Amino acid sequence: GDSVTQMEGPVTLSEEAFLTINCTYTATGYPSLFWYVQYPGEGLQLLLKATKADDKGSNKGFEATYRKETTSFHLEKGSVQVSDSAVYFCALSPDLGAQKLVFGQGTRLTINP
Amino acid sequence: ETGVTQTPRHLVMGMTNKKSLKCEQHLGHNAMYWYKQSAKKPLELMFVYSLEERVENNSVPSRFSPECPNSSHLFLHLHTLQPEDSALYLCASSQERGVNTEAFFGQGTRLTVV
Numbered sequence: 001g002d003s004v005t006q007m008e009g010p011v012t013l014s015e016e017a018f019l020t021i022n023c024t025y026t027a028t029g030y031p032s033l034f035w036y037v038q039y040p041g042e043g044l045q046l047l048l049k050a051t052k053a054d055d056k057g058s059n060k061g062f063e064a065t066y067r068k069e070t071t072s073f074h075l076e077k078g079s080v081q082v083s084d085s086a087v088y089f090c091a092l093s094p095d096l097g098a099q100k101l102v103f104g105q106g107t108r109l110t111i112n113p
Numbered sequence: 114e115t116g117v118t119q120t121p122r123h124l125v126m127g128m129t130n131k132k133s134l135k136c137e138q139h140l141g142h143n144a145m146y147w148y149k150q151s152a153k154k155p156l157e158l159m160f161v162y163s164l165e166e167r168v169e170n171n172s173v174p175s176r177f178s179p180e181c182p183n184s185s186h187l188f189l190h191l192h193t194l195q196p197e198d199s200a201l202y203l204c205a206s207s208q209e210r211g212v213n214t215e216a217f218f219g220q221g222t223r224l225t226v227v
Contacts, residue, residue, distance in 0.1 A: 004155075036218075043117070043203055043218035044156075089156070101216060103156040 002027040006090050006104035013080055014112050021075040021107050023064075023090035031092040033057075033066050033073040038087040038106070047075075047088070082111045116140065119204050119219035126194065127227055134189040134222045136204030142217075144209040145187040147179060150201040150221070162187060163209050194226045 007022040025033065032051045036044040048057030053068035062077045073090060090104040117138045126132050138145065147159040161169035162181040176198075178190040187204055204219040 041220070043119075043220040044205075045218070046215050049215070101156075101158065105153070105155045 002031065002092060002094070002100075002102045004090050004092055004102055004104035006088075006107050008105075009107040010110060011107060012110045012112065015082055016079045017111075019075070019077040019080045019084075019109070021088055021090075021109070023073045023075065023104060025071050025073065025090075025092050027071075027092055027094070027102075029094060030068075031094050033064070034091040034093070034101070035062070035064055035073070035075050036089040036091060036103075038089065040086070044089065080109075080111050082113050085109055085111045117204055117206055117217050117219035119202075119222050121222060122220065123223045123225075125225045125227060126191065128194060128196075130194075131190070131192040133191065134202055134204075134224075136187040136189075136219055138185055138187075138204075138206040138217070140206055140208075140217060142206040142208045143184050144207050145181060145184075146205040146207075146216070147187065147189050148203040148205065148218075150203055152200075156203070160189075191224075194224075196226050199224055199226045 003026045005024050034049045035047040037047045038044050048059040050057040050066035053066050056065045064073050064075045066073055087106045087108045089106045091101050093101045120135045144163045146161050149157045149159055158171050159173045160179040165181050165184055176193050180188040201221045201223050203221045205216045207216040
């Protein structure tokens with residue numbers, strides 16, 4: 001079945017550091033790929049998405065590129081802030097709807113001032 | 114109110130109690146979902162309702178009983194739960210089919226079974 005594997009956390013960085021959170025997937029066909037973020041005490045929010053190979057999703061300074069050849073969708077940000085501290089989830093779906101969303105285990109990110 | 118709202122935010126219940134979780138969405142979506150988020154485990158899809166009909170039940174124990182009376186409301190009825198059922202229960206909604214079918218999540222109900 002479809003699956004998502006994320007870089008294990010927790011990840012701790014200093015403010016203004018470069019961030020990469022790795023995500024690889026296994027799926028049949030051509031899934032859509034997502035990054036969700038969960039701030040403390042909150043539900044999940046869609047951070048960015050990409051629906052086909054070579055698409056780049058971006059939002060709030062975060063970027064991720066859909067790499068079909070390496071089945072990856074790594075999340076990057078050039079300069080993190082304390083407010084980026086959260087849990088980040090990589091996910092895939094055979095279509096854009098949520099009913100078949102498959103999530104990775106989540107990566108907890110802490111940014112120190 | 115906008116978005117997806119879940120109540121209560123926190124719930125502590127004994128193993129013999131009966132309680133219900135409520136989810137309400139104001140986005141005009143036609144699909145709603147229950148997810149379970151346990152510590153150190155990926156989110157687990159529990160139930161899917163599309164157009165108010167249950168379309169998927171991922172082998173969830175019968176002590177969890179969903180109800181979707183209309184496209185805006187979703188309930189999860191709980192009875193005789195076990196301590197291992199303690200988790201964050203997340204509700205989500207989306208517009209099934211179409212261009213913008215992004216899922217929106219509520220803030221969750223933190224359930225503790227004692």
